[in-house]
Amino acid sequence: MSLDTTPRGSVSIECLANGPIETNSYFVGSAGEWVVVDPAWDGAALVERFYAEHPDETLLGAVCTHGHADHVGGVAGVRAALGEACLYALPAKDAELPAQNIAEQRAMWGIDTPDPGEPTRLIAEGDTLVVGEAALQVMEVPGHTPGGIVLFVATQEGNVAFVGDTLFPGSHGRTDLAGGDEATICHSLKKMARELPSDTVCLTGHGSATTMQAELARNPFMSR
Template identity: 30%
Template sequence: MLKIDRLELGPVQTNCYIISGEGKQCIIFDPGEEAGKIQDLLKRKQLTPLAILLTHAHFDHIGAVDELREKYKIPVYLHHKERDFLGRPNLNGSGKYAALPDYRVADADEWITDEPSLEIGPFNMELFHTPGHSPGSVSFYFPEDRFAIVGDTLFSGSIGRTDLAEGSEQLLLKSIRESLLTLPEETFLFPGHGPETTPKQEQQHNPFLRM
């Protein structure tokens, strides 16, 4: 049984998820900022990270990537369609806000393409390319434990914004309906911001999915 720890980090309280198993190994999803808080949790729980996985490359999901990658000597995974986002503020969204510094992160170590699944150590997950919020958004589904990390594709009662670089509302809704709402209805969906939800809850109550 996998364990899920969530930290709300950075200027917009982005959810960073740390998924761990019985062997004290873990993977880190979307370390958006405040690397020290992530390191403190890993030390406190005696966890050894194996990789950093990014649901997408907007600034609020990547701020602690380089510091953690260097400290733990672990690879970073990102969809290849966002190859240019990590180093370009105009694409990762940080250039849109005068109050923010320009976020620039080194290239990913591993590029996700069209593979249907991914295995990292003891962690096995199915991959769904869920573009719309961004061109390379990926959702990571753990079928045995009945949960998915969905980034900013779908929220409890809402959907991801589509006014940033290469966003598309039509494509976003298609991704949600074809990849996330088709999961078993009680699957826990863990988004990039806010509380978890389920396909059943969103089908019944999400106003954006009635359009």
């Protein structure tokens, strides 16, 4: 795909690690509108926190980089708090995954995750989510899950990508869960290396952020 790297608007990003396995939930805002990317847990509390800090702005809803339970666990609470107009965007190729992975994580780790319900929007390669003045561009990066995506946004502050569990500093996300595939995720990492500008800040699903420049220099999976 061809990403639009023209800077568009100013963007604010706030991160909160929450949920049973410390997933990074990101609030992304521009010109008074916000979304929460990967609301991991207790969505009602996430919404309450948001409006306590931004009482005059609008939270549109949730966007998930993939369908694993620890990335959709807060969606039900966000939807209950925001009402019928709440956005819930999920990759189209992961549409069936939340129910499957909720059951899988319950069996593996005893985590009982709230059902996020049916998405209000299914997203795929080339789609754009407009938030205020910003455009979150969808890039498909399967391998961790069949429908995993990166959300890329070119801003006045620089290039940012929400990479979910596809990329981690020096490594990549696990591929041993249902729907994961090692060869596919390595192909996706090579795609990211081609498409994302080297100065892109990569905000990961767990742990610390990285940059494409750093990963191109040190991540052995980027060139496999």
